[in-house]
Amino acid sequence: MATEPGTLRLLRSPSRPTPGARQKVVPSEVLAVVIFILSEMMFFAGLMSAFTIARAAQPVWPPPGQPRLPLEETAINTVALLISAGLAWWSGQRFRTAGPGSARAPLGAAIALGAFFVLFQGMEWMAMLREGLTLTSSTAGSFFYLIVGVHGIHVILGFSVLAWMFRRLMREQADAQSLDDQFWAARVFWYFVVLLWPFLYWRVYA
Protein backbone atom coordinates (compact mmCIF):
# COMPACT_ATOMS: atom_id res chain seq x y z
CA MET A 1 0.00 0.00 0.00
CA ALA A 2 1.37 3.40 -0.96
CA THR A 3 1.85 5.85 1.88
CA GLU A 4 0.65 9.40 1.54
CA PRO A 5 3.54 11.87 1.44
CA GLY A 6 1.84 13.90 4.15
CA THR A 7 1.90 10.89 6.52
CA LEU A 8 5.67 10.61 6.21
CA ARG A 9 6.05 14.29 6.89
CA LEU A 10 4.02 13.92 10.10
CA LEU A 11 6.17 11.04 11.29
CA ARG A 12 9.35 12.99 10.70
CA SER A 13 10.62 15.16 13.53
CA PRO A 14 10.00 18.87 12.71
CA SER A 15 13.54 19.75 13.85
CA ARG A 16 15.11 17.41 11.30
CA PRO A 17 15.81 18.71 7.80
CA THR A 18 13.84 17.24 4.91
CA PRO A 19 15.70 14.60 2.80
CA GLY A 20 16.32 17.11 0.04
CA ALA A 21 18.18 19.40 2.46
CA ARG A 22 20.38 16.66 3.93
CA GLN A 23 24.10 16.94 3.46
CA LYS A 24 26.76 14.29 3.07
CA VAL A 25 28.20 13.90 6.56
CA VAL A 26 31.32 11.96 5.52
CA PRO A 27 32.51 11.27 1.95
CA SER A 28 31.98 7.64 0.90
CA GLU A 29 35.71 7.26 0.16
CA VAL A 30 36.64 8.26 3.70
CA LEU A 31 34.01 6.03 5.30
CA ALA A 32 35.18 3.07 3.18
CA VAL A 33 38.79 3.64 4.28
CA VAL A 34 37.74 3.92 7.94
CA ILE A 35 35.90 0.57 7.73
CA PHE A 36 38.92 -0.97 5.99
CA ILE A 37 41.17 0.38 8.76
CA LEU A 38 38.94 -1.29 11.38
CA SER A 39 39.52 -4.69 9.76
CA GLU A 40 43.24 -3.94 9.44
CA MET A 41 43.41 -3.01 13.12
CA MET A 42 42.07 -6.43 14.05
CA PHE A 43 44.49 -8.12 11.66
CA PHE A 44 47.46 -6.44 13.33
CA ALA A 45 45.95 -7.04 16.78
CA GLY A 46 45.86 -10.77 15.97
CA LEU A 47 49.51 -10.73 14.89
CA MET A 48 50.58 -8.82 18.00
CA SER A 49 48.57 -11.13 20.24
CA ALA A 50 50.27 -14.23 18.78
CA PHE A 51 53.67 -12.54 19.06
CA THR A 52 53.14 -11.49 22.71
CA ILE A 53 52.10 -15.01 23.77
CA ALA A 54 54.98 -16.65 21.87
CA ARG A 55 57.44 -14.18 23.41
CA ALA A 56 56.06 -14.75 26.93
CA ALA A 57 56.84 -18.48 26.57
CA GLN A 58 60.55 -17.76 25.97
CA PRO A 59 62.78 -17.34 29.04
CA VAL A 60 65.08 -14.94 27.15
CA TRP A 61 64.35 -12.67 24.19
CA PRO A 62 65.71 -12.72 21.55
CA PRO A 63 66.31 -16.49 21.71
CA PRO A 64 69.96 -17.59 22.14
CA GLY A 65 72.02 -17.30 18.97
CA GLN A 66 69.76 -14.69 17.44
CA PRO A 67 70.83 -11.05 16.91
CA ARG A 68 69.33 -8.14 18.80
CA LEU A 69 67.09 -5.94 16.64
CA PRO A 70 68.51 -2.47 15.76
CA LEU A 71 66.47 -0.39 18.21
CA GLU A 72 68.40 2.89 17.85
CA GLU A 73 68.68 2.92 14.04
CA THR A 74 65.00 2.14 13.65
CA ALA A 75 64.15 5.06 15.96
CA ILE A 76 65.44 7.41 13.21
CA ASN A 77 63.21 5.63 10.71
CA THR A 78 60.25 5.98 13.09
CA VAL A 79 60.81 9.73 13.35
CA ALA A 80 60.98 9.97 9.53
CA LEU A 81 57.62 8.22 9.25
CA LEU A 82 56.00 10.45 11.88
CA ILE A 83 57.29 13.58 10.08
CA SER A 84 55.80 12.14 6.89
CA ALA A 85 52.35 11.99 8.54
CA GLY A 86 52.76 15.60 9.71
CA LEU A 87 53.63 16.69 6.17
CA ALA A 88 50.62 14.80 4.76
CA TRP A 89 48.39 16.60 7.28
CA TRP A 90 49.94 19.97 6.35
CA SER A 91 49.43 19.17 2.68
CA GLY A 92 45.73 18.59 3.37
CA GLN A 93 45.47 21.92 5.18
CA ARG A 94 47.18 23.74 2.28
CA PHE A 95 44.90 21.99 -0.20
CA ARG A 96 41.82 23.34 1.56
CA THR A 97 43.11 26.86 2.19
CA ALA A 98 45.24 27.60 -0.89
CA GLY A 99 44.30 25.00 -3.51
CA PRO A 100 45.86 21.87 -5.03
CA GLY A 101 49.00 23.63 -6.32
CA SER A 102 50.22 24.61 -2.85
CA ALA A 103 49.63 21.10 -1.46
CA ARG A 104 52.14 19.46 -3.81
CA ALA A 105 55.39 20.34 -2.04
CA PRO A 106 54.53 18.95 1.44
CA LEU A 107 52.87 15.93 -0.15
CA GLY A 108 55.98 15.22 -2.24
CA ALA A 109 58.13 15.41 0.90
CA ALA A 110 55.72 13.04 2.73
CA ILE A 111 55.97 10.51 -0.12
CA ALA A 112 59.79 10.80 -0.16
CA LEU A 113 59.94 10.09 3.59
CA GLY A 114 57.65 7.08 3.13
CA ALA A 115 59.97 5.75 0.42
CA PHE A 116 62.96 6.41 2.70
CA PHE A 117 61.28 4.34 5.43
CA VAL A 118 60.84 1.35 3.09
CA LEU A 119 64.43 1.60 1.76
CA PHE A 120 65.79 1.82 5.31
CA GLN A 121 63.75 -1.23 6.30
CA GLY A 122 65.13 -3.10 3.28
CA MET A 123 68.70 -2.29 4.34
CA GLU A 124 67.88 -3.37 7.90
CA TRP A 125 66.51 -6.68 6.63
CA MET A 126 69.69 -7.29 4.63
CA ALA A 127 71.78 -6.68 7.76
CA MET A 128 69.56 -8.99 9.85
CA LEU A 129 69.77 -11.76 7.25
CA ARG A 130 73.57 -11.47 7.24
CA GLU A 131 73.55 -11.82 11.04
CA GLY A 132 71.54 -15.05 10.83
CA LEU A 133 68.01 -13.87 11.57
CA THR A 134 65.85 -15.54 8.93
CA LEU A 135 62.20 -16.46 8.61
CA THR A 136 62.98 -20.00 9.77
CA SER A 137 65.88 -19.42 12.19
CA SER A 138 63.65 -18.87 15.26
CA THR A 139 60.26 -17.66 16.49
CA ALA A 140 61.79 -14.19 16.77
CA GLY A 141 62.77 -14.21 13.08
CA SER A 142 59.38 -15.53 11.94
CA PHE A 143 57.45 -12.87 13.83
CA PHE A 144 59.88 -10.06 12.94
CA TYR A 145 59.66 -10.63 9.19
CA LEU A 146 55.93 -11.32 9.27
CA ILE A 147 54.87 -8.28 11.32
CA VAL A 148 57.39 -5.77 9.93
CA GLY A 149 56.94 -7.15 6.40
CA VAL A 150 53.15 -6.86 6.47
CA HIS A 151 53.46 -3.30 7.79
CA GLY A 152 55.99 -2.56 5.03
CA ILE A 153 53.47 -3.71 2.40
CA HIS A 154 50.96 -1.26 3.92
CA VAL A 155 53.53 1.54 3.76
CA ILE A 156 54.20 0.79 0.08
CA LEU A 157 50.45 0.76 -0.61
CA GLY A 158 49.99 4.01 1.36
CA PHE A 159 52.68 6.02 -0.38
CA SER A 160 51.65 4.60 -3.77
CA VAL A 161 48.16 6.02 -3.19
CA LEU A 162 49.69 9.33 -2.07
CA ALA A 163 51.87 9.34 -5.23
CA TRP A 164 48.73 8.80 -7.32
CA MET A 165 47.14 11.73 -5.50
CA PHE A 166 50.27 13.80 -6.18
CA ARG A 167 49.84 13.08 -9.89
CA ARG A 168 46.22 14.18 -9.70
CA LEU A 169 47.22 17.38 -7.90
CA MET A 170 49.61 18.11 -10.78
CA ARG A 171 46.69 18.22 -13.21
CA GLU A 172 44.59 20.59 -11.07
CA GLN A 173 41.69 20.53 -13.54
CA ALA A 174 40.12 17.63 -11.61
CA ASP A 175 36.82 18.26 -9.88
CA ALA A 176 37.78 19.97 -6.61
CA GLN A 177 35.24 18.28 -4.32
CA SER A 178 35.97 14.79 -5.65
CA LEU A 179 39.72 15.44 -5.39
CA ASP A 180 39.32 16.70 -1.81
CA ASP A 181 37.38 13.57 -0.79
CA GLN A 182 39.90 11.20 -2.38
CA PHE A 183 42.85 13.09 -0.95
CA TRP A 184 41.26 12.98 2.51
CA ALA A 185 40.73 9.20 2.21
CA ALA A 186 44.35 8.69 1.10
CA ARG A 187 45.62 10.73 4.05
CA VAL A 188 43.45 8.83 6.54
CA PHE A 189 45.01 5.55 5.38
CA TRP A 190 48.49 7.08 5.64
CA TYR A 191 47.81 8.27 9.21
CA PHE A 192 46.78 4.73 10.14
CA VAL A 193 49.93 3.21 8.63
CA VAL A 194 52.14 5.79 10.36
CA LEU A 195 50.46 5.72 13.78
CA LEU A 196 50.48 1.93 13.82
CA TRP A 197 54.25 1.83 13.43
CA PRO A 198 55.34 3.26 16.86
CA PHE A 199 53.22 0.58 18.54
CA LEU A 200 54.79 -2.21 16.44
CA TYR A 201 58.23 -0.72 17.03
CA TRP A 202 57.69 -0.62 20.80
CA ARG A 203 56.41 -4.21 20.95
CA VAL A 204 58.69 -5.92 18.41
CA TYR A 205 62.00 -4.05 18.77
CA ALA A 206 62.09 -3.18 22.48
Next chain:
Amino acid sequence: MNPRWTAAAAALWLSTPGAAWACAVCQDPNDPRSGAYFDMTMFMSLPPLLAIGAIAVWLWRRAMAAEAAVASRRSVSGQDR
Protein backbone atom coordinates in the same frame (compact mmCIF):
# COMPACT_ATOMS: atom_id res chain seq x y z
CA MET B 1 29.82 -26.84 64.58
CA ASN B 2 28.21 -29.96 63.18
CA PRO B 3 30.99 -32.43 62.16
CA ARG B 4 29.16 -33.11 58.89
CA TRP B 5 29.21 -29.42 57.93
CA THR B 6 32.85 -29.21 58.94
CA ALA B 7 33.70 -32.18 56.73
CA ALA B 8 31.71 -30.69 53.81
CA ALA B 9 33.45 -27.33 54.22
CA ALA B 10 36.85 -29.04 54.35
CA ALA B 11 36.04 -31.05 51.22
CA LEU B 12 34.96 -27.88 49.40
CA TRP B 13 38.09 -26.04 50.51
CA LEU B 14 40.30 -28.91 49.35
CA SER B 15 38.58 -29.08 45.95
CA THR B 16 38.87 -25.30 45.28
CA PRO B 17 42.49 -25.30 44.03
CA GLY B 18 41.50 -27.93 41.47
CA ALA B 19 38.73 -25.67 40.19
CA ALA B 20 41.09 -22.67 40.03
CA TRP B 21 43.51 -24.63 37.86
CA ALA B 22 40.78 -25.61 35.43
CA CYS B 23 41.28 -22.74 33.00
CA ALA B 24 40.45 -23.78 29.44
CA VAL B 25 42.93 -21.26 27.96
CA CYS B 26 45.78 -20.97 30.46
CA GLN B 27 45.86 -24.63 31.52
CA ASP B 28 48.52 -23.96 34.12
CA PRO B 29 48.39 -20.83 36.32
CA ASN B 30 52.16 -21.03 36.76
CA ASP B 31 52.70 -20.92 33.00
CA PRO B 32 54.54 -17.65 32.17
CA ARG B 33 52.13 -17.19 29.26
CA SER B 34 49.04 -16.96 31.50
CA GLY B 35 49.52 -13.19 32.04
CA ALA B 36 50.08 -12.72 28.30
CA TYR B 37 46.88 -14.68 27.56
CA PHE B 38 44.90 -12.42 29.89
CA ASP B 39 46.46 -9.21 28.49
CA MET B 40 45.86 -10.29 24.91
CA THR B 41 42.26 -11.28 25.66
CA MET B 42 41.71 -7.70 26.84
CA PHE B 43 43.71 -6.32 23.92
CA MET B 44 41.64 -8.23 21.36
CA SER B 45 38.31 -7.44 23.05
CA LEU B 46 38.45 -3.73 23.90
CA PRO B 47 39.98 -1.99 20.81
CA PRO B 48 37.21 -3.00 18.37
CA LEU B 49 34.56 -1.74 20.79
CA LEU B 50 36.46 1.50 21.39
CA ALA B 51 37.08 2.00 17.66
CA ILE B 52 33.45 1.39 16.69
CA GLY B 53 32.32 3.68 19.53
CA ALA B 54 34.75 6.41 18.44
CA ILE B 55 33.56 6.19 14.82
CA ALA B 56 29.91 6.35 15.90
CA VAL B 57 30.59 9.45 18.04
CA TRP B 58 32.58 11.06 15.20
CA LEU B 59 29.74 10.45 12.68
CA TRP B 60 27.14 11.70 15.16
CA ARG B 61 29.12 14.91 15.82
CA ARG B 62 29.55 15.56 12.11
CA ALA B 63 25.83 14.94 11.52
CA MET B 64 24.94 17.37 14.33
CA ALA B 65 27.33 20.00 12.92
CA ALA B 66 25.85 19.60 9.41
CA GLU B 67 22.33 19.91 10.81
CA ALA B 68 23.27 23.03 12.78
CA ALA B 69 24.80 24.55 9.63
CA VAL B 70 21.57 23.91 7.69
CA ALA B 71 19.48 25.41 10.51
CA SER B 72 21.77 28.44 10.66
CA ARG B 73 21.51 28.99 6.89
CA ARG B 74 17.72 28.73 7.13
CA SER B 75 17.51 31.28 9.92
CA VAL B 76 19.78 33.70 8.02
CA SER B 77 17.72 33.38 4.83
CA GLY B 78 14.54 33.86 6.93
CA GLN B 79 15.88 37.13 8.37
CA ASP B 80 16.78 38.39 4.89
CA ARG B 81 13.19 38.13 3.72
